[in-house]
Amino acid sequence: MQAIQLQWIDYTILIAYVAFVIGIGWTLARYMKTSADFLTSARSIPTWVTGLAFISANLGALELVGMAASGAKYGISTAHFYWVGAIPAMIFLAVFMMPFYYGSKARSVPEYLKMRFDERVRALNSVAFAVMTIFASGISMNALAKLLHALLGWDYNFALFVSSGVVLLYVLKGGLTSAIYTEVLQFFMIVLGFAPVVYLGLKDVGGWHTMTTSLQTVATNPAAIYLKDAGTTYAPNAWTSAWQPVLAGPAHNPMGVDWFAMIFGLGFVLSFGYWCTNFLVVQRAMAAKNMTAARNTPLVAAVPKMFFPFLVIVPGMIAAALTTLPDKGYRIPPPVISQANYDKAIADVKNANSADAIKTISDDLGSKVDAGKITSLVAANAATKLTDTQIQQGLYNSVAENDYDGVILSLVKKYCPAGLLGLALTALLASFMSGMAGNVTAFNTVFTYDIYQAYFAKGKSDAHYMWMGKVITVVGILLSIGAAYFASMYNNCMDIIQLVFGFVNAPLFATFLLGMFWKRTTATGAFLGLFGGIGSSALFHALTIAQGNAPGIKGGYLKVMSTFPSEMAQNFWLAAFAFIACFTLTLVISLATSRTKSDADLKGLVYSLTPKIVDNNAPIYQRPAVVGVVLLIVCIILNLIFW
Amino acid sequence: MGLDIRWPIGLMFTLIGALLAVFGLAKGAESVSLGININLVWGAVLLVFGVLMLLGAIKGG
Structure with missing residues (x-):
C-alpha cells in the first residue's frame, strides 16, 4: 500500500483532537487531591460516562483492525465475538458480580481476591495482570506504529513516542478520571470517524443485498480471492449466516469451529473470563458514583457493543464482496x-x-x-x-x-477524500489511545495498591501513594514502549508470551465463579486450583495442534493426541478444558481443606451471605435485571436475524 | 469531578464539523466520494451532533 499524503485539513483535525484530549487532562488536574482521586476517580462518575468508557477502553486499535480482518476472512460469524462472546457476560457482570466488586469497597479486582481468599491469590492475579497489561499495551503500540509507518510514511519511532506521549500527558494530569472522560470523547470519535466509511463501502458495493449475493460467490469458491486453499468450498451462506454454518460442523464454516466450542469455549469461558474479571474494563464500572451506576455501567456499554459488528465487521465483508466485482478495481490488499x-x-x-x-x-x-x-x-x-x-x-x-490487517485502511484510502481522511485516521488514533490509556490506568492502580502498598510500602501517607501512582504511570508508559520495541524485534518471543498469558487467563473465571457463589471455596483451593488450571492449559496445548501447523509454538510439542480444524477451535477447546480442570480442582481441594474465613468475614463477598439489592424503588429503566433481560432479548433477535 | 464532558465533546465536534463542511463547500471537487460531497454532508452531521451536545451541556448546567 502506497503512503497516503495528508493535507492541512487532515492535520488540523488530528491536532484539534489531540488538543482536546490533553485539555481534558489539564482541566481535571486541579481535582486530583488524593490517591483515590487519581487512581479510582473517588467513585464519582455518572453511568453514561462510565458505560461509554467501559466499551471504549476495550475498543483498541487492534480490535478495529482485527475485526475488519476477521469480517473478510469469516464473514458475519465474526459477530459471535459480540453476540455470544460479550453481551451475555456483560449482563452477568452487571446483575450478579458488580454488587460484590462495588459493595466490597475493593479498589481493584486483585484486592477483591485478597478479601475473598488471601494474599497468595491476590499476588498471583495482580502480578500476572500487571505484566500482561504492559505486554498488551506494547503489542498494540507496535501495531499502530507499523500501521502509521505503512499508511502515512511516519517514522516508527516518531509514531510510537508521539502517540504514547499524548496518552502520558493526559493520564498523568487527570488520572483515571481523565482516561475515562477522554474515552467517552474517543468513543464518539471512533463511531463518527468510521461510520461514513461503512456507508460509502455499502453504497459502492451496491447495498446490503448485493453484498450478500457477492459473498455467496465467495463462499462457494473462497480460493478465487485467496481466502482459502484451492478446492475448499462452503455452502453459499457461509459468509452471511452466523449460526447455520457453525451448526453444520467445523468443516462447513470458515472459522473451523464447532457449536460446543463456540458456545462453551468462547461464549462462556473466554467471554466471562474477560468481561467479568479483567480489571481493565471492570475498573470503569468501579469508578461509578453509586451502586446503581456501577451495575448499570456494563448495561449501558452493552447497547453500542451489540451494534458494533455493523461498524467494525461489515467493512471486512464489504472488502471481500468488492474483491469479487472486477469493475470496482479493488482487492483485499496483499x-x-x-x-x-x-x-x-x-x-x-x-x-x-x-x-x-x-x-x-x-x-x-x-x-x-x-x-x-x-x-x-x-x-x-x-x-x-x-x-x-x-x-x-x-x-x-x-x-x-492477503494482508487482512490492511482491509480497514484500504477502504479508508479508497473512499475518504482529504478531510474525511483526517477524521478516519483520528478515529484510528483515538481507538489506540483509549486502549492504551485503559491499560495504563489499570496497571498503575494494580501496581500501586496491590503490589507496592501490599508488599513494599505499607502504612505510608496517601500523598506518598499518589506520588507513586504518578511515577508508575510514567514507568508503565516507558515499559509499554519497551514492550513495543520487543514485539517489533522478537515476534516469536511475543507469541510465546501471549500463549503463556492465554494459559493464565483461561481458568480464571472458574476461581471467581466458585469464590463468589460458593462460600465453602477456600483460599488454598482457589490458589492451587488456579495453578492446576494453568498447568492444564499448558498440557492441553502441548498435546494438541491445529490442521496445517507444525508441532512447536502452535502446540503438539510433546505429542499430538488431537488435531483441531483451526487454531481458533484449538483455543476455544483449550479454554473449556482449563476451566473444567480449574473448577474441579478448586472444588475438590476446597472440600479437603478447612475454611479460614467465617460467614461474617465473607458478607458482601459471597452471593449467599450478602443481602440482596432491592431495586423496586428505582425506575424500571434503571433496574439492572430488567434492562439485562431486555438486552438479552435484543441480542437473541440479532442472532435470529443473522441465523 | 467538576467537568461536564459534553462541553469538550460538543466544542470539538462543532469545530471539526464546521471545518469539514466549509472545506466541502470551498473545495467541492476534492471532497466528492461516489458522487457525494462527503465532507459537506458529514461535516454537517458532526456540526449538528456537536451543537446538540453543547445544548445539553448548557441546559444541564
Missing part, C-alpha cells in the same frame, strides 16, 4: 511488498520468455502468485508494451495472498 521487489518483478515480466517466469516473479515478490494472472500479464506486455505502473498494478493484483 502483504506489503517493497518497491525494490516490485522493480525486480517488473524487469522479469518484461524479460519473461521461459516456463519458470512464474517462479522467478514469485521469488522477486516474496509471495505466492496467481499463475494464470501472471501468464496473462506477461502476454499483455508482449502484445502491447505496458508501462511500469501498469505492470506493477498487474503484479499487485496477481499476489495470491
